[in-house]
Amino acid sequence: MPPLLPDTGPQRVIAASNFVNTVGSGLYLTAGVLYFTQAVHLPAGQVGLGLGIAGFVSLAVGIAVGRLADTHGARGVYAITLVVRTAATAGFVFADDFWTFVLAVCAATGAQAAGLAARSPLIRHYGGDRPQRFRAYLRSVTNIGISLGALLAGWVVQVGTHTAYQLLVVGNAVAFAASAAVLVLLPPVAPVPAVDGPRRVALRDRPYLLLTALDGIMAIQFKVLTVAIPLWLVEAVTAPRWLISGTMLVNTVIVIACQVRASRAVDSPVAGGAAYRRSGVAFLVSCSLISLSAGAPTWAAVTLLMTAVVVHTVGELWHAAGGFEVSFALAPRHATGQYLGVFGLGAGLAETLGPGLLIALCITWGRPGWYVMGALFALTGLAAPLAVRWAQRHQPLDPGEGPAGHERTPPARRAPVASMPQS
Known part of the structure; x- marks a missing residue:
């Protein structure tokens, strides 16, 4: 089993924010489509079309927001994506026609993709010598959070009332807001100075x-x-x-x-x-x-x-x-x-x-x-x-490692990087 808590305070803050976030994601992944078909009464075909449109919209968002996280500070940009996702998810309550649904789900899906990109510099900065291993830990946390969210969503589906589905949406939005609030405890990461070259x-x-x-x-x-x-x-x-x-x-x-x-x-x-x-x-x-x-x-x-x-x-x-x-x-x-x-x-x-x-x-x-x-x-x-x-x-190359455009020496010729101590 993975360790219950990461090694450092910032890692614990990121893990806690991720856990709360994924409980909300578990709610939506399990019963989100049912909310729009059973509570809002949109045809299943329209729901599928709207989700497809949102998927394509989200593809372009991650790159732009990832660059903002690099140059303007990852913590603040990541928190903003969670706030946008909170507002968009809360907007599901008012999505009673196809185009309002498309607008809300595009904003929520786009904010999700943007958040994953904006969180990456935080993982790299606070992940120690092996941020990849910390990312693996976060994936375990993600599965726990989604499982708990799915259990809560199971109650909503079992009850099946309009009020129960609306509580699911509200709980989803609250989870994203709480995830953003937890980030206040995380020390900010300084923006990376812009470098010469293509944007x-x-x-x-x-x-x-x-x-x-x-x-x-x-x-x-x-x-x-x-x-x-x-x-x-x-x-x-x-x-x-x-x-x-x-x-x-x-x-x-x-x-x-x-x-x-x-x-x-x-x-x-x-x-x-x-x-x-x-x-x-x-x-x-x-x-x-x-x-x-x-x-x-x-x-x-x-x-x-x-x-x-x-x-x-x-x-x-x-x-x-x-x-x-x-x-x-x-x-x-x-x-x-x-x-x-x-x-x-x-x-x-x-x-x-x-x-x-x-x-x-x-x-x-x-x-x-x-x-x-x-x-x-x-x-x-x-x-x-x-x-x-x-x-x-x-x-x-990263800035300061050599002339611009120079190819990095193959790893086989470089000194090995020390690994994070195993728990």
Whole structure:
């Protein structure tokens, strides 16, 4: 299990803010769509269209706000994103038509993407010698918070009244406001002075953009458990429906318990590329097992699916650890927010396009689609180490480390960086 509390005071403040934030996120992820369809009575098609529009809007926000966090102070910018998210979420109460809903959900989703980019410089500044490991700790905290939020949302769905759904929205907004308030306890991070060169330097870093694209393809795996497996269970497998909740529970427990441990050995970009490769193989195996569950007896289907979920979750741990490492290690310190905002584009595209791709391949096409999806994950994992090596050869220098435009010495020739003491 990860340590209950991080080592330093600032890390504890960030973790506390993240925990409160993700309790609110758990409320919305579990019952947000139901609020708009059951309480506001918007057609499901309109809700899906509005969420798709919000997803595309959020893609561009992270880069711009990440740069603001670098140049104007990450704590203040991150707090502002949480305040905007609070106001936008509270606005759900007044979203009684399609366009008001689109406006509110675009603001909330955009603020969420902006917040992830703005938080990155804080993680790097206060994360010690190994901010990637602190990021892994935050992912465990995130899963705990979302699980608690999901439990509260379950009560709302069970009651099912308009008042209960409105309480869910209010509780969601309060959680984001409380998350912003906790940040008052965090010492501010000084802005990074502007440097000569292009303003959108991250968008000109082709190796980093390639890694972003590869991570986006790999990030489709997050939708396997929440979109593909539930539909597969309903349409193709003779297994009890409670298995949908069982798969999510197994995944959540393993992530909470093992994400920090899985990240300990991923301590360099090369190790990050290798973690991507291992995760691709794990996803190929899990997709194959899921495909084999179709038409199998109930006991065999349950065994195959639960084994697939465990293997998939191991791959998820490696994928997350690899992403934490390469996204931080290959980003120059003076542009952390901007680079991490760009890296978030991959996950944003997976969030927007992943469900449709999985449904088309794995549900509509059926068993062959699972093998195609697994092969796509495996090939992406094989390409990641090559992309990492390219990015290392062309990694931009931080100010003061050498002449502008000079390529950084490959890590193999540099002195190793000391690691954070393991808890």
